[in-house]
Amino acid sequence: MSGTSRAELESLLYDDVPNGDLTTEGLGLARIAGKMTFTARDEMVLAEVESAAALLEMAGCHVSLDVQSGNRIAAGQTILTAQGKGGSLFAASKVAQTLIETWSGVATAARAIVDAAQEASPRIIVGCTRKHVPGTKSFAVRAVRAGGATMHRLGLSETVLVFAQHRAFLHDEPLSALVERLRRAAPEQKLIIEVTSLDEARAAREAGFDVIQIDKLKPEAVAQIVSAIGAGTPRPMISATGGINVGNAGAYAKTGVDMLVTSAPYFGRPCDVKVDIRPA
Template sequence: MPFPLGDAALDSLLSDDVPLGDLTTHLLGIGDAPGTMTFAARGPMVAAAVEDAARLLALAGCTVETFTASGVALAAGAPILAAHGPAGALHRGWKMGQLLIETAAGIATATRAIVEAARAVNPDAAVAGTRKMVPGAKALSLKALMAGGGVPHRLGLSETILVFAEHRAFLGGEPPAATIARLRRGAPERAAVVEVASVEEGVTWAAAGADVIQAEKFTVEAVAELAARLRAVAPRALVAAAGGINAERAGAYVAAGARVIVTSAPYTAKPLDVAVRIAPA
């Protein structure tokens, strides 16, 4: 597991779902009855956020067993976890625990499909998830992306250098080589990534010293042309193909010469169903 969501975030989920107690369980008078709750994959999926769901159920008052881990590919029917405790605790943690795994598994499974498609062509290809996530869901989205074999493209604006046309508009026509030199002086340990909209722009910035040329919404043919030209003028520059690339197209972009697939596609993947069973102990 790359990092935990943290008890504060999990407590917030529980409080949002059960702010002032569980009225139904209270009125039925079953809150103290011992029970067991099991989670299982309803269909094939890559497990994700399993550890966080287990911790959430523990915070709800359950004792939890886990049968798998985030990043593991599961077959339909495979057990994920079991929780034991009073019915009130089981019902309190049920839906949020289920939603954590379902949402994260959708992202992780979509990511794994892109990773496998890219690495079938080049085992060294990387799939990088953008920061274009559902607002407020960054931590869960990143955990799921990484469980699927992806890596973060950018965690935010603070830790990476990515020069967009929207930055260059303010540079007053400064030559690309001068811009790259300024970036090198300011942060010599960071890679300079430049997003371009055409093959000619990519060649110009690579020749100026950019480490990575991010080809935004290029066709496969344009990526192939860019990669071929960079081999002549800047052989160390990497090509990153960006623009919501999915599993159906990832292999073609890697074959064309992209070393990195930059995508936001997994973040909108449909959640995958987790079957939940609750029964008296």
Template sequence: MIALAAIERLLAEDAPSGDLTTTALGIGDAPARMAFRARDAMVPAGLDIAVRLVQAAGGTARLHGRDGTPAKPGDLLLTASGTAAALHRAWKSAQTLVEIASGIASATAAVAQAAAAVDPKVRVACTRKTVPGARFLSQLAVRAGGGILHRHGLSETILVFAEHRAFLPDLDLAGLAARLRAAEPEKSIAVEVHDVDAAIAAAAAGFDTVQLEKFAPEAVAAVAAAYAGLARAPLIAAAGGISPDNAAAYVAAGAGLLVTSWPYTARPRDVAVTLGPA
């Protein structure tokens, strides 16, 4: 749940000292109504926050769509009523938020559907590479699109990159795993690798997850074949360049998790807004 203070910041960002146009025209007290409709097919996201933006501005709002439930062109997403001042204040912030979040949700759903066509058990995990300050909204959209979160942040999970290993040049993968197990015995440990031999070594070292960075599907298949005879094989996470165009190929190659930032670059989905006298 997003805090009220965050909602108020979103409103203040667009109207720090009120709505000059509405005030100058003298229409602020006029009864008004507003409706959001999907202009194109989309997986909506951010609708609950849009409702709270209207409420914080002084209006009332009602949901007609739901985050994560696909909408067809023309489907009604929400309606609102209140004074013209209240609805004009909330209008653009709410519309833009829903459009951007729905773009991320729709893109996440496209990757998830491509993966599920091969194996419904394989999940799509979106990274923490969001616009700084907008992570909560981006992650909300990922969830609405059927994805999961790869990492909420650095404080939650252990994932060793080459940039970490550069500070410990004398420690091999087995040594790294042992150090991490000793330091954080209750945590799952993961490592990112860049070639098949390193992926095999990471499995032997006892890592729980091995993230294959920018591997071709054929290289993922080679890792999966190497893991096939292991009593306790790590989770294979394919990362780097995952999109709806190649998700199925990575799952078919043996990836058990798809890690992607692609949905964050998705084009916003258009929301048609009508706002006028009640």
């Protein structure tokens, strides 16, 4: 089942075909029965195939979908087939294709980082930031999850994360006072703070933060912080962020952090899907 709302799908379809398909209608193909096949040109981890199928159905096609988001498929494998009148097939084909290509690219990139990290540390979690293209959150979240990662933050309304920029407004207020204020303001939320040094990490642990997020330090420095603050109980969760990608995820995973936080999947190469449309 697609997680995309009908309103979102209608908006995508209307954006591409607001006043009919001039080419298909001009050639008299709109009422001729046809068949369409989507085939993977690359090995990929699929995302948004259910949304693409729902969009094609909305346009008037009958869709057969044998794979699902999260599946890893080989080049040459069929993703979906659709039957319908030419007007329906041509109207929805490009939007459906682009949905799969774009978000499968994100899912494939996320899966590569998860695999690299878990090869080094099997229990580590990879979380993706909210640095997706604005307006595409629902698609981004599903693609990240299809790739085996989780969301680091869905938005400002459901997480508490203190940055240095926040502290700049607070005139060196002790971290323990910040924790006390935030516990009252959001009593059911875990409190996260971003740090950039061992001294900051020690102070954050002493103040009682639940999660210590280490930003833009080399793996060696991250490992030193984990060693220094990771012993004893209660142990804060420790995450690493800043420039993490498939090439260095393994090195960061070996530091002993619990979670890697990355934006890299959003900037990965889209996958390539071949679309073939023929008369039935």
